[in-house]
Amino acid sequence: MKKEVKNILIIGIFINLILAIIKLVGGYLGHTSSLVSDGFNSLSDVLISLLLLITVMVANKKADKDHPYGHEKFEGIINLLLGVFLFLTASIIIYQGITSLISYNKNDVYNKPKLFTIYIAIISIILKVFIYSLNINGYKKYDQLSLKSDAYNHLGDIFATMSSLIGIILSIKGLSYFDNIASIIIGLFIAYNAISVFRETISNLVDESPSKEYNHRIKTAILAKNGVISIDDFKARKHINKVYVDVEIGVSDQLSLVEAHRIAEIVHIEIEKEFEEVIHCMVHVNPHPVKNTLEKK
Numbered sequence: 001m002k003k004e005v006k007n008i009l010i011i012g013i014f015i016n017l018i019l020a021i022i023k024l025v026g027g028y029l030g031h032t033s034s035l036v037s038d039g040f041n042s043l044s045d046v047l048i049s050l051l052l053l054i055t056v057m058v059a060n061k062k063a064d065k066d067h068p069y070g071h072e073k074f075e076g077i078i079n080l081l082l083g084v085f086l087f088l089t090a091s092i093i094i095y096q097g098i099t100s101l102i103s104y105n106k107n108d109v110y111n112k113p114k115l116f117t118i119y120i121a122i123i124s125i126i127l128k129v130f131i132y133s134l135n136i137n138g139y140k141k142y143d144q145l146s147l148k149s150d151a152y153n154h155l156g157d158i159f160a161t162m163s164s165l166i167g168i169i170l171s172i173k174g175l176s177y178f179d180n181i182a183s184i185i186i187g188l189f190i191a192y193n194a195i196s197v198f199r200e201t202i203s204n205l206v207d208e209s210p211s212k213e214y215n216h217r218i219k220t221a222i223l224a225k226n227g228v229i230s231i232d233d234f235k236a237r238k239h240i241n242k243v244y245v246d247v248e249i250g251v252s253d254q255l256s257l258v259e260a261h262r263i264a265e266i267v268h269i270e271i272e273k274e275f276e277e278v279i280h281c282m283v284h285v286n287p288h289p290v291k292n293t294l295e296k297k
């Protein structure tokens with residue numbers, strides 16, 4: 001596992017743990033339900049980052065006898081569990097926000113948040129922007145899906161805490177029920193993140209094909225190789241952040257087995273070299289009559 005990826009996740013765990021403590025304590029003492037909800041959200045982020053850290057350690061192990069295609073899909077499985085966990089967290093927060101809103105009593109003096117909770121929310125937003133930037137830049141640099149999932153989670157947290165901040169300010173102004181509304185909004189942000197994680201993870205686990213544009217680029221590159229007459233069959237599938245390609249190419253039936261194999265080997269090697277995401281390109285050769293070799297399909 002890349003040391004840099006591990007360090008990014010550890011930094012996120014440390015900051016989220018501090019934020020969780022500050023938000024929960026500040027939220028309870030400052031009578032701010034939205035900040036308490038956000039605190040539980042940060043606490044869940046700690047568990048999420050711990051899961052992702054374990055996942056990265058497993059997913060980056062080299063292929064072995066029992067896992068000849070590598071361990072990358074373990075990352076997808078954990079990300080799927082992450083989506084379930086996020087959705088459950090969102091459901092609890094939304095439920096608590098709705099029940100608090102229903103039982104809201106405008107004459108309750110404890111409904112009004114304390115001023116210091118505003119500063120807690122602002123500090124939280126600043127730190128979350130830092131963690132988000134750290135994760136998204138790490139994903140772009142190291143191509144680690146877990147960092148992307150964690151970055152999306154932190155991005156949702158930024159908007160969630162902004163909702164909490166607005167709710168706190170409005171509550172201090174006398175509109176206390178907006179604090180409960182902010183809690184519900186935070187839950188909705190978390191639910192949205194859960195659905196986003198679900199969609200991307202399922203796409204990777206069910207061997208979904210890459211985009212048409214990406215497939216077209218690979219096909220064009222294959223047809224450009226010397227000796228390739230046509231592409232008789234083409235399949236590509238996602239493997240978390242990588243791609244497997246299976247292709248049948250047409251070559252002249254006048255070629256020897258050695259010559260046909262050489263063309264297949266060139267396609268195999270050069271496609272994997274030209275497309276970093278392609279973890280393996282399997283090439284099968286079909287003989288084509290000479291009369292069909294004048295024009296590539």
